[in-house]
Amino acid sequence: MIFDSLDVSYGEMWGSYRGMTHRSPMSRALAARKHAAGKDYAVLLSAREQPLALVEYWPGRMWRVYLFDDRSWCMQMIDLEPHGTGMLLAQRNTRWQFANDQAHLCGRWDVQETTTVSADGHIEVKSEFAGLRGGSPESSHAGAYGPSSVPGRRFAMAVEDFLCPAPEFGDWQVFAPLLTQQGHESASTIVLNDRSVDEGSGPLRATGIEQLFNPGACDTREGPGVVEPIDAGMLRITSGRLAVSDPGWTSNLRTVTVPLGDFPVTLSLLRTERGVDVAAARVTFLDVPPRKWEMTLRPDEDLGLLGEGKFYGVGVDTGTAAFMDATRTVTEDELDDEIFIPLDSEGHFSVELPGTEPEPNLIAFRAGKGDGAYPVWTGRTEDGKVSCVVVDFQLHCAAGTE
Known part of the structure; x- marks a missing residue:
């Protein structure tokens, strides 16, 4: 040519x-x-x-x-x-x-x-x-x-x-x-x-995150569904840093600075004609609705380097995600016997890996449809305090979340 x-x-x-x-x-x-x-x-x-x-x-x-x-x-x-x-x-x-x-x-x-x-x-x-x-x-x-x-x-x-x-x-x-x-x-x-594409609207935005936990009917990519929030236990934070991770991969953690103490974890189950999946998971630090949402980033991540609708998120390689204190470690035996095997059981969507008082525990849960990368959102109050942290497994339609 x-x-x-x-x-x-x-x-x-x-x-x-x-x-x-x-x-x-x-x-x-x-x-x-x-x-x-x-x-x-x-x-x-x-x-x-x-x-x-x-x-x-x-x-x-x-x-x-x-x-x-x-x-x-x-x-x-x-x-x-x-x-x-x-x-x-x-x-x-x-x-x-x-x-x-x-x-x-x-x-x-x-x-x-x-x-x-x-x-x-x-x-x-x-x-x-x-x-x-x-x-x-x-x-x-x-x-x-x-x-x-x-x-x-x-x-x-x-x-x-x-x-x-x-x-x-x-x-x-x-x-x-x-x-x-x-x-x-x-x-x-x-x-x-x-011949490049337009800049577009930028990275993925937090739209409708609160609705992920509202009980009742909703639309999904697979048709009509029903949202059912359930309690998954209390998460103990002892270092002041919450980590969101696949429990099998606890290096280079995605963390958020949060208060010390015990805080409730909630799962949003999504029921469709094909079954039940965990659509989102939330740990709540303040009983105050967030006024703004931000993508939870590592120090080396820059939103300006994301294309339209893209995000930095938690990587899942075991079909499982977890909330934990950033100092918490997990052994291979614990992964198999106390996390993976229980979560494979029918009707089990979450499991707690206890820590001896006052050591931190870990709450693991099924990750949506399985392996992949999922956005993590930090909700903040008017004065910038962390109200909650949410992992969205992106099972709802775009009308609910982008």
Whole structure:
């Protein structure tokens, strides 16, 4: 393809090389903020509705470029790392050959050739041949049975032949010379056309959180439902920090500064024709309705780096979430015998892991439909005191919560 312009769009980086549209598109402004903060994002460069390159920005000023041929097949992956002042070194260049469309769709390459370049210009070229089962563009590792390979070729070249300028944000023309490696030809001047999405309304907002605990009929994604609040016990806070976490993963906790004492935990059960799930969980610190809600963040999280409707939340990998004091620890035996097994029992939605007085306890509960990430909201009074903390498992319709 001969091109004199490139359409530019932005999105999240993971897996976005698989097509010419981003799974999670973002605005140019958001991508620029991520770039300035050293956070990852992806840039798709296309022409005439065909993808030419997907460029990923990684933390540590690393870049990865996926290159597409005239069939819109992803045929090449180049990893670039900083080299000196203002330059990038194509440290690793991987090419694939596929037998047919189906092989490409499944990521089953016939041949994978990888060129590795050291900072002083030493080159190694290694070829692998897949046979019946190969690897995929997601990884340079072998398939289930492992490909065959031939001894690598080693030689020296001028390192300058593998350098390109490190781009400032928006200076995507610097990657145009790489496109020639897939047979594309560029004009002497290239025009960049912004095809990014609008900024939108920003991160997820707390809408209708109080209604999650109002008993009675409601609408859900699965049709009509009924909300039933139930007591889950009293949570003891001894350190002044509440933690919201999967009880199986208690490092890098999401915490809120709260009063000392014992505080009630309430679950919101959602009954539909498909069964009963925990739709939300709340720990209440003041018997005063919150006047405002804020997303519960870790110190390194920035709302300005979230796209429309996105959130930072508690990650769940065991189907279970918990409220606990930030100093509380959990052993593997406790997880299995006192949390997971009881919660697997019919009709059990929460369980308390006691602490010997005056040590803190832990209250664990089923996490909505299971594993995933869920927003945590802190409700504050007019004078900024914490009224309650809520985990929303997002089972209600958007009319109730976003």
